Amino acid sequence: MNNPELSPALQQLVEARQHDPFEVLGRHEEKGRVRVRVLLPHAEEVSIAEGGHRLRRIEGTDVFEWEGDAKQVPKRYRIIWRDDEHREHIAHDPYCYPPQLPDFDMHLFGEGKHWHAHRLLGARVHEVGGVAGVLFSVWAPSAKRVSVVGDFNRWDGRAHPMRVHGNGVWELFIPDLPAGSVYKYELRAGNGDIFLKSDPFGRYFEMRPRTASIVEAQSQFKWGDADWLEQRAKHDWLHEPLSIYEVHLGSWQRGPEGELLNYRVLGERLVDYVKDLGFTHIELLPVTEHPFDASWGYQTTGYFAPTSRFGTPDDFRWFVDHCHQNGIGIILDWVPAHFPKDAHGLARFDGTALYEHEDPRLGEHLDWATLIYNYGRYEVKNFLISSALFWLEEFHLDGIRVDAVASMLYLDYSREEGQWIPNKYGGRENLEAMDFMRELNEVTHGQVPGVLVMAEESTAWPQVTKPTYLGGLGFDLKWNMGWMNDTLAYIEHEPVHRQYHQDMLTFSMLYAFTENFLLPFSHDEVVHGKCSMLYKMPGDDWQRFANLRLIYVYMFTHPGKKLLFMGSEFGQGEEWNSANTLDWYLLDYPLHQGVRKLVCDLNRIYRSYPVLYTHDFDWQGFEWIDCHDAQNSVLVYLRRAGEDFLVVAINFTPVPREHYRIGVPAPGVYKEILNSDAADYCGSGMGNGAWILQTDEMEWMGRPNSLAVTLPPLSGIVLKREPEPEPEPAAIDADKQPDAEDAPRAKNADKRAVAAADQAVAPKNQKASTTN
Structure with missing residues (x-):
């Protein structure tokens, strides 16, 4: 179009190519005169509300303008227009406002x-x-x-x-x-x-x-978790229990017609359920907005938005607040490792590789058909770190679990020769991603004290959880994928073959304290043909359930914080399907009820005994009693804190072992406080629950005292040493009180008398009338 009224700038505006619309639109004053110009597609006529001046349409365009005395039009004015459907509109002109960004x-x-x-x-x-x-x-x-x-x-x-x-x-x-x-x-x-x-x-x-x-309205939500946040900032999570229930909101529970539930309904149900189970935290698979249900949220397009599937942002605030007011923490799976190629998302956002790398050898994950962030670009780091802080500050979350860290750290992750580009030193380490993760951890911990940042890192990369000032990446926790893989590989063997694979269990203690580890049985282990936790177990139904209960005892007594995926707590039969809800009907059956009750009791014992969590990340908290009995597939170890300890003995075979002798750290009476084969859990009921376990002065396993115990089939037991009873004070004849130098001898005589009486009343390993 050749219109003499159109300057090159106006011509660009009409053709929607104008880089600076404020150059030609809005109010422009010069020498006491003013020109007001607007671009209103679909408008039939336009006027200035302040003064009623009608704007003239520039022929052949949707541009309208008026020129006159500057005093007749204020700096901020409104435009009235009637559109081609004869509707009238009135609004302030956006182009009469100055820049607003500081x-x-x-x-x-x-x-x-x-x-x-x-x-x-x-x-x-x-x-x-x-x-x-x-x-x-x-x-x-x-x-x-x-x-x-x-x-x-x-x-x-x-x-x-x-x-x-x-x-x-x-x-x-x-x-x-x-x-x-x-x-x-x-x-x-x-x-x-x-x-x-x-x-x-x-x-x-x-x-x-x-x-x-x-456009989100300014939130009117009133938080009620101030006490929780104050305590969290001072919380010593390193030496406190941390037991996480991992949840995919879309398939945990649904409505009667299969519809997704609102955050508020889910919050009420989840909190009651998780409190009953005894978990300390809920971890949510990503609820950041995502277009594809089957991605479970791991292909995120909205890094600052809770998904609308379950309600509004204020609904999600209510969910978090309700958890906090009931003593439950919330952790979010967060995905800075990659993003999808959806046309409406970040991919080639401005027509160029803006958030990703241009070269696919750096910028694309071949396994997932997703794009990799350019961590070396300042604005991209801004975007990702701001996202993490947004969730922690705006929604009061207690932590984030950073997904797929290994894929970020290695330039050759899942790539063949020639498909990746070495770093500037010729190595395969992604130096920019390392810097990003260090800054992420420094900033989040500095801005929001008390929150946790966890790494799902599946390799032997060193110092993942060491401070950045020592050269580490600065994460609080690392998922112990090695422990998880070895444990599941071991338990999947038929018991008769386990004696040849005992090192798969003992190996974890060679590195257990090199990082701050979390022990995960997560969603990744129960999908894509891997079977549910229950059906990983070999044998008939009885053995499957016994193995499952056994492996949970092993997890809860092994050093490291805990994570269990939903459904695993009651022995879900089918592997996880994100399109369906869990098989809740299984809780009508005793074997499944037994697994759930065991998980409840494991969480209760875990939270009740500091020896099980105080020293999760150093050798003070663990000690082998015997790791060499591979022939019987038995492990015996201590969890301890100072002078307090618990004895754990696990029998990985279906063969009951009666009078099995184990060394113990101290003489005295021991009590069985947990037995995964107990009748309450639908086990065989074999064990030591109704017996008084008195030590013998018999050296065993390098210890001067030992116990003869019953190890039930495919089970783990936990023993606690009972405190020594205080002797009853003897009546003393005032005329025959010992003098000062005889007092110690008298005291020792009293102790011997009490011990002799105990021996007479309760011979070793005799059944007692008391119960647990």
Whole structure:
């Protein structure tokens, strides 16, 4: 179109190629005269509300303008227009407002030091000069034009083009726009392509399969967890119990018609259930927004938004708050290792490889068909660290579990020769990812004291949980994938063959204290043909359940914090299917009830005895009694804290072992406080529960005292030494009181008399009338 009224800048505006719409739109004053110009596609006529001046349409365009005395139009004015459907609208002109983003924040963002970039970018309810609206801002440095589109402008990219700053951040304040508005960004790339993108910093999204962002209203939620947060900041988690119930919200429970439940309903049900089981925390598979259900949330597109599948952001706040007020912590699976290629997401966001690497040898995960973040780019680090802090601060979460850390650390992760690029030193370590993880941990711990950051790291990478000032990555916990794999590989052997594989269990103690480990039986172990935990176990039904109970005793008494995936606590039969709920009907059957009751009791004992958690990460908390009886497939060990200890003995065969002798640290009477073969758990009922276990002065396993115990088949038992009874004070004849030098001899004589009486009343290993 050749229109003499159109300057080159106006021509670019009409063609939706204008890089700086504020150059030609809005109010421009010069020498006492003012020109007001607006671009309103679909408008039939336009006026200025303040003064009633009618704007003239520039022929052949949707541009309207008026020129006159500057005093006749205030700096902030409203536009009235009637559209082609004869509806009248009135709103302030977005193009008469100055830039709203603070220069200092923009400087920090460019330096990669804006740890709260979500307060700078995205869509936020905003007010300027008493006028409410929404401030939009997005980072897209290579775009030639960016517009805000939505229902409010018929998704027309010509209507609301944005202004750009020197660091590639685009912004636009749209006055009078309400919260709840649905929007996206329309971008024009350098090659002329035009496409729509969801907001990378969006806080609320449409329900899938729709993918638009929604302007979140300012939250009115009133938190009630101040006491929890105060205690968390001072909590010594290293020396306290940590037992995690891992949950996928979409398949834990559903409504009667198979519908997804709201966060509030899930919160009420989950809290009651988890409290009854005795877990300290819930870990959620990602609830960050994601378009594809079958990804379980691990292909995230909304890094600042709880998924709309289960309700609003305030519903999720209620969920967390309810957990905290009931003494349950919340951990979120968080995925900075990769992101999907969905057209509306981060992939080639501004027409270039913005968040990812351009070279697929650095920027693409072949196994998952996803893209890898460019951790060396300041703005990308801003994005990811801000996301972590957003969840910890905005939603009061108690920690994040960083997914797929190994894939971030190794440039050759799951790649053949020639498919990866070495680092600048020729190595396979991703130096930029290492720096990112160190900064992530330093910032999160500095900004939110008391939270946990866990690494799902599956290799032998050193110092994952060591402080960054010592050269470590700075994580609090590392998933012990080696322990998990070896334990499951061992237990899957038929018991008759286990004697040849005892080293698979004992090997874990060679490295158990090199990191702060968490012991996981997670969702990854019960999908994709791996079977449920129950059906990993060999043998008939009785042996399967006995093996499952046994392996849980082993996990809860082994050094390290604990994690168990939902359904495993009652012996889910089918492997996990994210499209279906758990098989809750199984709890009608005694064997499944028995597994659940054992998990409850294991959590109770774990939380009740400090020896089981105080020294999870150093040798003070563990000691072998016997790890060499491979022929009988028996392990015996201590968990201890100072002078206190528990004795754990595990029989990995279906052969009962009566009068099995074990060495113990101290003489006295011992009591069985847990037996996975107990009748209460639907076991055989064999064990030591009704027996008094008195030590013998018989050296065994290098210890001067020992016990003869019964090891039930396929079971673990836990023994506690009973405190010595205080002797009854003897009546003393005042005329025959011993003098000072005879007092010690008299005291020893009293002790011998009490011991002799005990021997006469309770011979060793005789059945007693008392119970546990």
